[in-house]
Amino acid sequence: MKSTSITSCLARASRLFAALLLSASATFAADETCPTCAGQVAVSGDFTHRKDPPFPRIEGAGANADAYLEDVHGRQFTVTISNLPAGRYTIEIGAAEMTAGAAGERIFTVRAGDQVLAQEFDLFAAAGGARKVAKIRGTIEKSDDALRGPLQLVFTASKGDAKFNTVTITDRAGGEAVAFAANELADAFGAAALVPPTVAEPAIWRDSSKPLRVRADDLIRRMSLAEKVSQLKNAAPGIPRLGLPAYDYWNEAAHGIANNGIATVFPQAIGAAAAWNPALLHQEGTVIGIEGRAKFNDYANRHNGDSKWWTGLTYWAPNINLFRDPRWGRGQETYGEDPFLTAEIGIEFVKGVQGDDPRYMLAMACAKHYAVHSGPERTRHSFNAEIPERDLFDTYLPHFERVVREGKVAGVMSAYNAVNGVPASANSFLLTELLRKRWGFEGYVPSDCDAIRDIYGEKQHHYVKTAEEAAALAVKAGCNLCCGGDYNALVRAVQQGLVTEKDLDGALYHTLWTRFRLGLFDPAEQVPFSGYTLKDNDLPAHSQVALELARQAIVLLKNDGTLPLDRTKLKQIAVIGPNAASKSMLEGNYHGSASRSISILDDIRNLVGSEIKITHAMGSPVTTKPGTAPWSGQDNTTDRPVAELKAEALKLAAEADAIIYVGGITPAQEGESFDRESIELPSEQEDLIRALHATGKPVVMVNCSGSAMALTWQDENLPAIVQAWYPGQEGGRAVAEVLFGETNPSGHLPITFYRSTADLPDFSDYSMKNRTYRYFTGRPLYAFGHGLSYSTFEYANLRVAPAANGALTVTLDLTNSGKRDGDDVVQLYATPPASSQPQELRALCGFRRTHVKAGETRTVTVTVPAVALRRWDIAKKDYAIPSGDWTIAAGASSADLRQKATIKL
Structure with a gap:
């Protein structure tokens, strides 16, 4: 966007020194310049220009509010102001904190030459909170450029990123010498890079009857070098002379359309995985695709085909990294710790998002973060994951391969970390040899945001020394799109001979492939999804899918018969705990805005009506330890003393017949950029639960978390425990239904809960x-795999037989011997023949969710695909199914194996 609210430069200074512009600007390599500043202003270094973020107007911006919709931020960068006459000047730098949630998260220093304008400047603290403006001011004496060079403002971060939104320089008399904002900066390229080729032939790329490859090549050949580079960034600008609309590839939809207004909010991914129901994940994906297409159509139709951040159709989801350690902050975004379960769910989610039209995709999914990425979060920009060969191929890669081969996923995002010494975004073995040559991947590879910078950053991988080397290496390795601005260096990289324009053309083909497959360049009447409007968003049918997924996701961890609660025997229930009344907890991270979101407390009240008196007290905060909420928008604080909260809760507990404790953690304790140090319940809650238990009243615990919790004391002392995850907009109702028996719980853990x-x-x-x-x-x-039910299920007559293509067919009889109809998830685990090599104890190789009526027996058939039996052969450098006696076990969890059979393969 372009702001007209700030006068760019003093024309008098520009006229007096116009003759010096070329020589002055040639002394440094600029990444961005201010086109409206007569060549005076340039920005260079390690930075990202964040354009059009969906932030609200902020306090203190005044008439210049538009100037704060974009920012420049980075670890170290320089703003050069040329041709400023000698004299005394006052510099004012405006910055607004839009992402940090607490003081101490963003600290940086600003120097003007030898003079320090701000030392260890804490933006959040200085502004007085988030979404507020702070100003850095200082006065300098400047010599003529010919004597000491142009004025340079050097921004250096010590924690987080340094940043600015506006810069204003006034002279001794108070007159404005230079003023500009981040939204007035544009990419800086040499003149030769800006010259477009001459192409006389008609624009074949607009002809939908031609093959995609022919069309894409035709569009690419019409671009200048600078234009090609501009299209290799997530925020790809429009090219008006070609009629090419602007498009931003960055969008999120891990469990619903994120950051783009009202949308259906499904359970967070880890909860969805607990349903063990790929078909239901397919339905979720379809809803996401429809709502995303409706939102895109609405925005693009109102903006001449353009899209911006959060409005495109390329969703950077699902996150299919393995949740190998419960401390990892982003584990909540994943489908758990098992590669087979992750693949089965991921494939169906992707198929749902992308649709089944043979020519056009409804929307596009992107599997991330390839290939290994699961913490620690705080070192993710520099961390080198050293992985034994068999672990890499048997654990970290199989689900990515299957989502590519079987799911036909459109995108695969390269990770921040290095893998065995090579940054993932510059790793040709991962991005080209495996992904494209062996697995046949057709789509595009975006980098994680600022991952290209990590390749050369001195405090990151520092695998190469310069931005040009890093960008060139990444493109040649197979990273097609840069999230961030670091591919700006590709123009200089081409000029330096580090990469060829043909290499860029190859990357650009894969990037533009997305827009052709989405039908963005074709007549609306040809694209079957063009008719979706906002009337197709947030439908009751979509909420029903969210509700059913929330129901199936809830895991009954323990029950001594207390659940379901008998409404005929209870007159008063105390609902206690910091998550009981929370709506924000339901959402997890990377979420949209639900039109209907009701807390667990309120949905309990809705369910029981006037039959039972429901009282409520918070009891304690989630935790009193310092916490941040840069992504979740939540915090850990309370304005009442903990002792007072506890006393109130105990009073209500003493008056109640039963206690429902709704606690755990929130996305403020686990999330992007930060991990948990321990998996125990916060001590404040631990103390409160023990005190509630001491009242002698039955305490049912509802644990809300996106990861495993060490609930050891609770398991030993409480009669019932329910794992609710972050259950989405319908989560309150789903939890209430389970507690009172309206729904028979059927979720199973996709992760291990450790002690x-x-x-x-x-x-x-x-x-x-x-x-x-x-x-x-x-x-x-x-x-x-653990998960209890209000029914009891029995297994019998396990049979295993060979099937086509190396698969196995497994059948067994499943009997519901309980008094309630219910679902059970039959799980199959394979143990390979004994080997001298380290191997797993057992591995999930098949499962099926089956509904069985009370007293009924059903025969369940599960196909074990050959891919679930293969193991990596180090000597052959390939997969093979080990020969010998295999054990196939069926059970209700990985530790509750009730039937076993042996088959020789």
Whole structure:
């Protein structure tokens, strides 16, 4: 966007020194310049220009509010102001904190030559909070450029990123010498790079009857070098002379359309995985695709085909990294710790998002973060994951391969970390040899945001020394699109001979492939999804899918018969806990805005009506430890003393017949950029639960979290525990239904719940030794796959037989011997023949969710695909199914195996 609210430069200075512009600007390599500043202003260094973020207007911006919709931020960068006459000047730098949630998260220093304008400047503290403006002011004496060079403002971050939104320089008399904002900056390229080629032939790329490759090549050949580079960034500008609309590839939809207004909010991904129902994940994906297409159509139709951040159709989801360690902050975004379950769910989610039209995609999914990425978050920009070969191929890669081969996913995002010494975004083995040559991937590869910068950053991988080398290396390795501005260096990289324009053409083909497959260049009447409007968004049918997924996601961890609660025997229930009344907790991270979101407390009240008196007290905060909420928008604070909260809760508990405790954690304790240090419940809640238990009243615990919790004391002392995850907009109703028996719980854990943080290996160790149920030799609190029901299920007559293409057909009889109809998830685990090589204890190889009426027996058939039986052969450098006696076990969890059979393969 272009702001007209700030006068750019003093024309008098520009006229007096116009003759010096070329020589002055040639002394440094500019990444961005201010086109309206007569060549005076340039920005260079390690920075990103964030354009059109969906931030609200902020306090203190005044008439210049538009200037704060974009910013320049980075670890170290320089703003050069040329041709400023000698004299005394006052510099004022405006910045607004839009992402940090607490003081201490963004600290930086600003120097003007030898003079410090701001030392260790804490933007959040200086502004007085988020979404407020702070100003850095200082006075300098400047010599003529010919004597000491142009004025340079050097921004250096010590924590987080340095940033600015506006810069204003006034002279001694108070007159404006230079003034500009981040939204007035544009990419800086040499003149030769800006010259477009001459192409006389008609624009074939607009002809929908031609093959996609022919069309894409025709569009590419019409672009100048600078235009090609501009299209290799997530925020690709329009090219008016070609009629090419602007498009931003960055969008999120892990469990619903994020950051773009009202949309259906499904359970967070880890909760969705607990349903063990790929078909239901397919439905979720379809809803996401429809709502995303409706929102895109609405925006593009109102903006001449353009799209901006959060409005495009290329969704950077699902996150299919393995949740190998419960401390990882982003584990909530994943489908759990098992590669087979992750693949089965991921494939169907992708198919749902992308649709089944043979020519056009409804929307596009992108599997991330390839290939290994699961913490620690705080070192993710510099971390090198050292992985044994068998672990890489048997654990970290199979689900990515299957989502590519079977799901036909449109995108695969390269990760921040290095893999065995090579940054993932510059790793040709991962991005080209495996992904494209072996797996046949057709789509595009975007980098994670600022991952290209990590390749050369001195405090990051520092794999190469310059931005040009990093950008060239990434493109040649197979990273097609840069999230951020670091591919600006590709113009200089071409000029320096580090990469060829043909290399750029190859990357650009894969990037533009997305827009052709989405039908963005074709007549609306040809694209079957062009008719979706906002009337197709947030439909009751979509909410029903969210509700059903929330119901199936809830895991009954323990029950001694207390659940379901009998409404005929209870007159008063105390609902206690910091998550009981929380709506924000329901959402997880990377979420949209639900039109209907009701807390667990309120949906309990809605369900029981006037039958039972429901009282409520918070009891304690989630935690009193310092916390941040840069992504979640939540915090940990309370304006009442903890002792007072606890006393109130105990009073209500004493008056009640039963207690429902709704606690756990929130996305403020686990999320992007930060991990948990321990998996135990916060001590404030631990103390409160013990005090509630001491009242002698039955305490039912509802744990809300996106990861495993060490609920060891609770398991030993409480009669019932329910795992609710971050259950989405319908989560309150789903939890209430389970507690009172309206829904028979049927969720199963997609992760292991350990007894203690002490059970966990070193977080930074990426070998699989003693990790996840496949290799853990200890005794878990709740095993992978665990989940109880109000019904009881019995297994009998397990049979295993060979099938086509190396698969197995497994059948068994499943009987519901309980008094209620219910769903059970039959799980199959394979143990390979004994080997001298380290191997897993057991591995999930098949499963099926089956509804069985009370007293009914059903025969369940599960196909075990050959891909679930293969193992990496180090000597052959390929997969093979080990020959010998295999054990196939069927059960209700990885630790509750009730039937076994042996088959020789």
